[in-house]
Amino acid sequence: QVQLKESGPGLVQPSQTLSLTCTVSGFSLTSNSVHWVRQPPGKGLEWVGAIWSGGSTDYNSALKSRLSISRDTSKSQVFLKMNSLQTEDTAIYFCTSPGGYYHPFDYWGQGVMVTVSS
């Protein structure tokens, strides 16, 4: 069955770089896209960006200058890197995958809480 699991540091200092990993199983990264969605404490969901099955990427325009998404298909891992972190980046970060190309998000990881604080 399809599974996604996020991992990364729970605490990042302001102005530093966040690095998260999403490890997937049950599907190939060359067959389906992986997206990142974040949720600040007590707030709604925000699409962060995606890496498509062909390897191209799309980013939230508000985050684009600070964001990079990449992958290692041999390890079934997707990476998110966001630099110049601010307190407003404190959130639960989910990785998620749709059931097909331009489908909604059928599969979700459990999420990882990232706190930006000194």
Added chain:
Amino acid sequence: DIVMTQTPSSQAVSAGEKVTMSCKSSQSLLYSENKKNYLAWYQQKPGQSPKLLISWASTRESGVPDRFIGSGSGTDFTLTISSVQAEDLAVYYCEQYYDTPFTFGSGTKLEIK
């Protein structure tokens, strides 16, 4: 970017009652070539990841109770719960996957009286 507007922000109902919530998009989500609306509804219970309830505006996912009904087309969409149960306590989000950046509504919090 496509803006998704959800109303109300919260709603309190008694078990067994019917509830409706609205989602409006700033542009049409109906793709003319396949006549599909690229609109999904998610349920997020406290402390959990979102769960896909409805895709293509009105198609219930496998295992979703038939009391959850999605309707609408173009820019106006509705999620109806025909007879609310205690386990439906959650925040409900709509999302457009018509175009990137994909965007979510701000959510409707359903409370049970």
